[in-house]
Amino acid sequence: MGVTRWGRVAAFAVIVGCVAYAPVAMTQLWPYASPGAPAPGEWLMGRIVSPEYVAEAVRDRIGPYGRSLVPLIVHSVLGGLLMLLGPVQYLSAVRRRRRLHRVAGTVFAVTVYASMAGAALYLARTAPEDAYSGAAFWVVLATILVGTVGSVTFGVLAALARFPDLHQRWMLLCYGFLLTAPLLRLEWGGLPRLFPGLSMAEINRIAIMHLGSVVVFGALLASRALDRRTTVPGVRGTWCPTPLFVAAHLAGAAALVRLSLSLLDGPGAEGPRLLLGYLVPYAVTYAVMAAGHRRAGRRGAGWAREEWRLHLVALCLAPVFSAGAAFVLERFVRLDAWTSLVAGVAIGCGVLAFAATTVVSLRVMYGRELLAREAEPPAVAAAAADEQEAGRR
Known part of the structure; x- marks a missing residue:
């Protein structure tokens, strides 16, 4: 599988970030189980932003986390793994170590299911309004959970059905959903510099406006970088x-205008902040995808053009889905x-990217079925058609 120079740089950055984040994920809930226990993530965040910023967030989460501490610890430790x-x-996969890839893939899938089971128990025991950052954040967490479990399931099924290209896409999408956790921590440290004085809960609400679009966009870029077929x-x-x-x-533009006006009418300065957090990443994502679609068309790469095209349509329809x-x-x-609006906008890009990956998968599967039918001897095809007609009668 060929990977471009920038693809290698991006892959290296993601690998380093994931390895660095693993111990943070595994230890982030220790202070809730044992006050005073070491937590590297909190220690680092306190120095990047301020100790008060972290202390307020911990204080607000003690109650909800305390009711589901064991499932959350299982979720976070396995998430680090x-x-x-x-x-x-x-x-x-890149080095074609098939046996290692299969064993690691089996462990990965089982770990995803176990980790997400812990998250599901937490969400089931926590009322949406009691979730940290409010009900909109609860809706986003539930959507990420469903997307993660769904994508790893389809990835496993694609591998069993011998569709390695589809298996690769679904597993990249699954890992993209998982990367919302470390990316959110980066936003906890970075966004306070753009919006000083906001609490971590308020930062969360800005972050969820674009985290879904960022991670699924990254999964698409990785898929296109690894798939060089024309x-x-x-x-x-x-x-x-x-x-x-x-x-x-046209439908997407109309829905985007409507959502933008609704967000601008939000309480105080929060509405414009959330709109900015949504529109800027959305515009960048659209620009890159449109450029990829146009470039693939110019060089005659029909498959790349079709995949970009399907995902572009999904991105355009994301605001329509969000409004609904x-x-x-x-x-x-x-x-x-207001909560419904924020939650709807936050989950739109992630849900539509999942739908686009489903359509891409169906496109490839239909292509294989079409080739099988064309290769079928005429006598066999006629007999199958007669059998179907007899069954209908």
């Missing part, structure tokens, strides 16, 4: 003709209008 297993998976057997034409492509852009999700959360989950 996943930060180490991810690089092993990547390096073993064509895929059986994949012809496009599942997204120009009228649909244009309609998705906000309506559902307010009407049926009984969250207040």
Whole structure:
């Protein structure tokens, strides 16, 4: 698998970050189980921002965490292990160490399920309004949990069905969802410099506006860097003709304007902050994806163009989904209008990227099925058609 120079740099940075974050993840809940226990993450954050910034966050989480401490410790310790297993998976795949890759992959999948089970118990025992940073953060955590479990499940099924390219995409998406944890910690340390005086809970609400789009965008970039094919057997034409492509852009633009105006009407200065945290990463993501789509078309790389195109449509439709999700959360989950809006916007890009990966998978699977049908002898095909007709009768 060929990887570009910048791809290698990015992969190295992610590996170093994951290895460095692993001990932080494994020890972050020790102070809640035993006050005064060492916690490297809190110690470092206290020096980057301030001790008061960290102390306030710990104080606000003691109650909710105390009711689900054991599941959370299981979740965080295994989460740290996943930060180490991810690089092993990547390096073993790149170096074609198949036996190591399969063993590490099995351990990785089992660890994901166990870690997410701990997170699920915490969410089940914690009312949305009692979650740290409020109900919107609870909705985002639940969505990440579902996305992580769903993507690793589809990754395992793709491997069993001998679709290595789809297996790679799903596992990269799974790891992207897992990387929301270390990326959130980076934002805890970086965003206070842009927005001084905000609490960690307020920083969380800014971060969730774009974390989903950032991690799934990273998974897509990694997939495209590792897949250098210009064509895929059986994949012809496009599942997204120009009228649909244009309609998705128009619908997305309209929904984006509506969401932007709604966020600007938010309480105090929070609305503009959240809008900024959403629009800037969204615009950068769109620009890079559109450039990739155009470049693939110019060099005649039909498969790359199709994948970029499907993900571009999903990105355009993310604001449409967010508007609908906000309506559902307010009407049926009984969250207040502002919380529903923030939660809907926060989960839109992640959910639509999952949907786009599903469509890409179906595209490849349909291509294989199409080739199998074309290779089938005419007599066998006619007999199968007669059998189906008899069954209908």
